[in-house]
Amino acid sequence: MKKALSIILVLTIAATLFVGCGAETAGANEIGIGINYELSGEVASYGQVSVYGIELAIEEINAAGGINGKLIKPFKYDNKSDKSQATTLAKKLMTQHKVVAVLGPATSGAFKATIPEAIKNKVVVVSGSATDDAVTVDENGVKEYAFRICFTDSYQGTAMADFASNNMKATKAVVLLDNGSDYAKGLAANFTKKFEANGGQVAATEAFVAGDTDFNAILTKIKNQEFDVIFLAGYYAEAGLIIKQARSQGINTPILGPDGFGAPELVELAGADAVNDVYYTSHFSELDQDPSVAAFVEKYKAKYGEVPNQFAALGYDLMMFVADGIKRAGTTDTVKIKEALEATTNYNGVTGSFSIDENHNPVKAVVIVEMQNGQAVSSQRVEQ
Numbered sequence: 221m222k223k224a225l226s227i228i229l230v231l232t233i234a235a236t237l238f239v240g241c242g243a244e245t246a247g248a249n250e251i252g253i254g255i256n257y258e259l260s261g262e263v264a265s266y267g268q269v270s271v272y273g274i275e276l277a278i279e280e281i282n283a284a285g286g287i288n289g290k291l292i293k294p295f296k297y298d299n300k301s302d303k304s305q306a307t308t309l310a311k312k313l314m315t316q317h318k319v320v321a322v323l324g325p326a327t328s329g330a331f332k333a334t335i336p337e338a339i340k341n342k343v344v345v346v347s348g349s350a351t352d353d354a355v356t357v358d359e360n361g362v363k364e365y366a367f368r369i370c371f372t373d374s375y376q377g378t379a380m381a382d383f384a385s386n387n388m389k390a391t392k393a394v395v396l397l398d399n400g401s402d403y404a405k406g407l408a409a410n411f412t413k414k415f416e417a418n419g420g421q422v423a424a425t426e427a428f429v430a431g432d433t434d435f436n437a438i439l440t441k442i443k444n445q446e447f448d449v450i451f452l453a454g455y456y457a458e459a460g461l462i463i464k465q466a467r468s469q470g471i472n473t474p475i476l477g478p479d480g481f482g483a484p485e486l487v488e489l490a491g492a493d494a495v496n497d498v499y500y501t502s503h504f505s506e507l508d509q510d511p512s513v514a515a516f517v518e519k520y521k522a523k524y525g526e527v528p529n530q531f532a533a534l535g536y537d538l539m540m541f542v543a544d545g546i547k548r549a550g551t552t553d554t555v556k557i558k559e560a561l562e563a564t565t566n567y568n569g570v571t572g573s574f575s576i577d578e579n580h581n582p583v584k585a586v587v588i589v590e591m592q593n594g595q596a597v598s599s600q601r602v603e604q
Contacts, residue, residue, distance in 0.1 A: 243316035250293040251286070251552055253278075253542070254313030254322035256334065256345075261301025263455070265483045266326040266531050270348055271296065272524055273535025274323055280519075281539070287546050299325055303333040310334035314341040320552045321346060321542050326531065328352030328403055331366075338365035343554050344561060346542055348534030349503070351376065351479065352402055356580040367561055367580045369541055369571070370534060373403060373478070376501040377410030379586045379602050380451065380476050383499070385418040388474060390448035392423045396438065396462065398454040399427035407453040407478050415451075423447045428458060435462045439469050449473060455480040460489025467494040479503060482530045482589075492594025502587040504533035504571045505599035516570040530571070530587075537569035572601070 246252030255274060258267030275294070282291045295317045299306040306325050313319045314337060322338070322345045325331045331350035338345040346367045347355065353372045356363050371379075384390040393415055398404035412422050423445050426438045439462070442450075450466070450473055452459055459481055466475070467490075474497040481500035506517050506527050516536060520528040528536075544567060546552065549560035564576040574582035585601040 243312070244295070245316075245318045246293040249290050251290045251546065252293050252295060252317055252319040253539075254310070254317065254319040255294050255296040255324060256299055256306060256309045256313060256322050257296075257324040258301040258326055258330065259298035262457070263301045263327055265456070265485055266349060267298075267301070267324070269529060269532040270324065270326050270535035270538075273348075273520070273528065273532040273537075274539045276520060276523055277536045277539035277543070279523075281543050287543050288550065290552075292543070295319060299330060301327075301330070303330050306330040307333045307337060310337040310345065311341075314338075314343045319343065320546065320554050320557060323348075323535075323538055323542065326350070328355055331355060331368075335363050335366045339363065341554075342558075344542075344558050346538060346561070348538035349479070349531060353406060362579055365558055367576065369538055369569070369574065369582050370479075370503055371501075371584060371586050372581060373406040374410045376478055376586055377407040377453075378414040379588070380478070380499075380501055381411045381414035381418060381420075383588055383602065384415060384449050384451070384476060385420055388449060390415075390420060390474075392421050392447045394423055394442050394445065394447045394450045395425045396450060396452045396454070397425070397427055398430050398458060400429055401454065403455075403478075403480070404453040408451070411451045411453070428454070428462075430455070430458060432458060433461055435465050436469070439466050439471060443469055443471055447473060450475045452477045454478075456483045456486040456489070460486045463490040463498065464494045467496075472497070474499065476500065479530060484529070487591075487594040490594075495591050495594040498591040500589055500591075502530045502589045502599070504528075504530040505587050505589050505596065507589075507596060507599045508587070510570075512568070513570050533570050537571050540569060541567060 257271050258264050278292050297309045313322050326349045328350040331347045334345050344365045349370050351373045353374050356366050395408050397408040477500040479501050482502050487495050545561040549556040572584045574584035585603045587599050589596050590598045
């Protein structure tokens with residue numbers, strides 16, 4: 221009997237200790253915000269600077285007194301560029317840390333993996349850079365607790381096709397795409413559809429696989445064909461090498477790309493002398509003359525010692541957008557926050573002004589950046 225009582229006592233003490241060591245939550249005068257980003261792994265370049273932008277925004281908000289008198293308490297995790305890890309962390313942030321919103325992940329696949337947890341727990345998840353069309357709405361309808369503040373793949377693919385036709389007077393194009401990426405396939409499909417609708421012809425479509433490093437066979441295959449532009453649908457890791465190898469083969473045609481080009485690694489991989497006549501869709505450019513953009517650039521440089529890229533700007537706008545929604549909701553009730561975000565109109569951010577449409581997407585402009593000698597030399601906004 222004594223042995224049995226001792227076992228029960230030990231188990232009771234252990235259970236008490238377990239409960240006492242639960243995950244930290246926001247205090248009475250705090251608002252818990254989850255940060256679920258790719259801080260390591262293959263797309264860490266996007267996640268790291270997105271979080272820099274988020275943290276700059278949190279610093280500013282808290283310095284100004286917080287949201288409705290409460291300071292933001294961030295709970296930050298690295299999902300390691302892994303979809304299953306992103307899901308696990310979303311659940312942890314919602315059920316253990318009791319956050320009222322989760323920011324991120326940066327990429328579409330990882331972000332989509334967290335949405336079932338958002339719906340189940342009635343906590344919004346918001347991405348600054350998940351561009352896949354199916355992120356917020358699919359054949360089953362709008363995903364109630366999922367939002368984004370970036371344009372979609374279909375829009376940036378269409379915008380770049382219009383740019384090729386109207387601004388570059390291109391009539392023939394070659395499309396290169398990462399055949400294992402939904403992101404790239406969506407971009408390529410929308411570019412092709414719009415370019416052909418404009419009267420252009422896609423002379424060839426060639427596929428590659430993420431992780432490849434030698435693209436000379438594909439480039440040799442297209443080299444002797446007639447085309448005015450190349451549309452390269454993929455991320456910087458492969459794009460940088462393709463640009464380098466294309467220029468080495470004497471292919472000096474303008475190369476057009478998506479927002480996945482928007483990382484310093486693109487130039488590092490290609491070499492600055494190869495990155496000429498490269499144009500890509502972006503959410504932001506430090507060359508923008510808007511006063512709010514200039515102010516953000518200076519604040520970011522002062523804190524991090526570098527010029528912000530589009531992901532830093534999107535991270536900053538993301539936190540400010542969610543804070544604005546919480547402020548307008550007047551409560552930390554997660555359903556009310558969701559409703560406030562849905563009602564957003566004419567929000568002014570450093571990545572542009574936007575309203576949220578019925579599919580939880582922003583109606584906003586796309587920025588097209590021109591690169592010469594590895595440097596961004598101009599930018600222009602293209603409205604939806």
